[in-house]
Amino acid sequence: MWRLAGTSALRRLERLGWNPVRHPDRASGRMGDMTEIDGMGTERALCVLAENPSAMTLDGTNTWVIAEPDADEAVIVDPGPKDAKHLKRVLDTVEAQGRRIGLILLTHGHPDHSAGAGKLAGMAGGKVKVRALDPRHRLGDEGLSEGDVVTTGGLELRIMETPGHSHDSLTFWLPADGAVLTGDTVLGYGTTVLEGKLGDYLSSLERLRKFAADTEAATILPGHGPKLDDPIAALDYYLDHRRERLAQVEAAVAAGARTAREVVERVYADVDKSLWPAAEQSVQAQLDYLNGR
Ligand SMILES: [Zn+2]
Numbered sequence: 001m002w003r004l005a006g007t008s009a010l011r012r013l014e015r016l017g018w019n020p021v022r023h024p025d026r027a028s029g030r031m032g033d034m035t036e037i038d039g040m041g042t043e044r045a046l047c048v049l050a051e052n053p054s055a056m057t058l059d060g061t062n063t064w065v066i067a068e069p070d071a072d073e074a075v076i077v078d079p080g081p082k083d084a085k086h087l088k089r090v091l092d093t094v095e096a097q098g099r100r101i102g103l104i105l106l107t108h109g110h111p112d113h114s115a116g117a118g119k120l121a122g123m124a125g126g127k128v129k130v131r132a133l134d135p136r137h138r139l140g141d142e143g144l145s146e147g148d149v150v151t152t153g154g155l156e157l158r159i160m161e162t163p164g165h166s167h168d169s170l171t172f173w174l175p176a177d178g179a180v181l182t183g184d185t186v187l188g189y190g191t192t193v194l195e196g197k198l199g200d201y202l203s204s205l206e207r208l209r210k211f212a213a214d215t216e217a218a219t220i221l222p223g224h225g226p227k228l229d230d231p232i233a234a235l236d237y238y239l240d241h242r243r244e245r246l247a248q249v250e251a252a253v254a255a256g257a258r259t260a261r262e263v264v265e266r267v268y269a270d271v272d273k274s275l276w277p278a279a280e281q282s283v284q285a286q287l288d289y290l291n292g293r
Contacts, residue, residue, distance in 0.1 A: 036226075037049050037059050037060075037062065037226050040226065040227055041064075041221070041227070042174070042177035042178075042179045042218075042219060042221070043069070043176070043177050044066050044068065044155070044174060044176060044177050044179075045064050045065070045066045045174060045177060045179055045181070045221055046064070046066075046093065047062045047063070047065075047221070047227075048062075048063045048064075048065060048086070048090050048093050049061075049062060049063070050063060050080035050083060050112075051085070051086060052080070052081050052083065052112060055274070055275060056112075056193070056278065057112050057224055058187065058188065058189070058190065058224040058225045059224065059225060060080075060224070061078060061080040061081065061112045061113055061223065062078065062221070062222065062223055062224060062225075063076065063077070063079055063080045064077040064078060064181060065090065065093050065094055066155060066157070066174065067097065067099055067153055067155065068153055068154040068155050070154070071099065071153030071154050071155070072098070072099050072100065072153065073101070073102030073103075073153035074094045074097065074099045074101055075101075075102060075103045075104075075105060075150065075152050075155055076090060076094075076101055076104045076105070076120065077104075077105045077106075077107065077172060077181055078105075078113040078114070078183065079104060079113075079114070079116040079117045079119075079120040080112065080113065080116050081111065081112055081115050081116055082111075082115040082119055083116060084119070086116065087116050087119055087123060088123070090120060091120065091123050091124060094124075099153075100124065101120070101121075101125075102128070102152040102153050103128065103129060103150065103152040104120060104121055104129065104130040104131070104139075105130075105131050105132070105144060105157070105172065106130065106131070106132035106133075106137055106144075106170075107170050107171070107172070107181065107183025107184070107185075107223055108132075108133070108134075108165065108166045108168045108170065108183050108184065109132060109133075109136065109166065110166060113183065113223060114132070114137050117130045117137070117139065118130065118139055121139050129142055131143065132144055132168065132170075133145055133161065133168040133169075133170055134167075134168040137168075144159055144170060145159065145161060145170075146160060146161040147159065150172075155174075155176075156174070156175055157172050157173065157174055158172070158173040158175065159171075159172060160172075160173065160207070160208075160211070162182075162185045162204035162208065163196050163197070163200040163201070163204060164185065164194060164196045164197065164198070164200045164201025164202070164203075165183070165184045165185050165192050165193070165194060165195065165201065166195050166196055167195070167196045169183055169184065169185050169204070170183065171185055171204075171208060173211075173215070174221075175215070177218070178215070178216065178217050178218035178219065179217070179218065179219050179220075179221050180208065180211075180212065180219070180220050180221065180231060181221045181222075182208070182220055182221070182222050182223065183222075183223040184222075184223045185201075185204060185205075185208070186205075186208070186220055186222055186234060186235065186238060187222045187223065187225045188222045188225020188226040188227065189225045189226070190225070191238065191241050191242075193278045193281060193282055194281065194285040195281065195285075196285070197285060197288065197289065197293075198242070198246075198285045198286050198288065198289035199289050201242070201285075202239070202242060205238050205239050205242070206239065208231075208235055209235040209236065209239065212231040212232055212235060213232060217231045218231075219231065245267070245282075245286065246286055246289070248267045249263055249267060249287065249290065252266040252267050253287070253290070260280045260281075260283040260287060261280055263283045263286075263287070264276050264279045264280050267279075267283070268283075
């Protein structure tokens with residue numbers, strides 16, 4: 001079993017049956033310190049935790065403030081929900097560093113990451129742009145897609161498209177710190193819910209696994225939960241988990257389950273029913289994958 005720091009948030013999720021991270025062969029799998037999500041980071045990236053905890057958002061949304069050591073501009077990744085108190089904290093954090101917000105980026109368009117973007121841009125003086133893959137979430141005319149390199153304030157952030165959690169999910173690579181910002185594609189604990197295609201998601205995870213190995217990435221900075229200082233172990237766990245679930249779904253179908261709901265009733269029997277609708281969505285993605293859609 002992965003040794004997790006036992007915070008109340010995790011215990012709560014475990015009571016809910018929220019895929020607690022269990023793996024008998026991975027005692028060495030290191031997870032971040034659950035109690036220090038707010039304020040965690042790397043040399044260039046700092047987490048400001050939003051106060052929107054839930055079964056789906058874990059401890060809350062991680063808003064990342066990223067800047068080169070000598071820069072007067074910072075980049076914000078995922079402003080979080082439209083919560084004035086949180087957005088003020090983000091702005092205060094940047095100003096306390098002696099900087100201003102130069103640009104806002106979104107890992108994807110889900111409201112717990114994106115809803116506060118417009119308001120934060122306004123609070124920062126109104127000239128700040130929001131860049132995202134999905135045009136509906138942009139402010140200004142600049143998009144964000146595969147191969148883009150963001151250089152605001154002298155930073156180097158490289159953009160990868162990693163669909164699966166959502167159609168518009170991006171991953172950002174901060175080479176100077178060896179850090180991979182994964183949004184909801186990889187979380188600090190538990191596993192993510194799929195809205196997009198499972199085939200896309202598996203490809204994204206395999207790509208990130210290879211990327212982390214090739215670059216010897218030091219840390220994953222996720223959209224929720226603690227940072228992960230063993231990216232390869234985390235990605236292997238995610239890939240194993242998906243393959244296990246897929247095998248379970250295949251077995252349920254072989255045993256006669258016909259709909260996503262019927263599969264959930266068999267495969268997620270031990271999981272709290274409040275999470276069944278989310279599970280049903282994931283199962284539907286798996287059924288589509290098995291059916292070649
Ligand atoms: Zn999301």
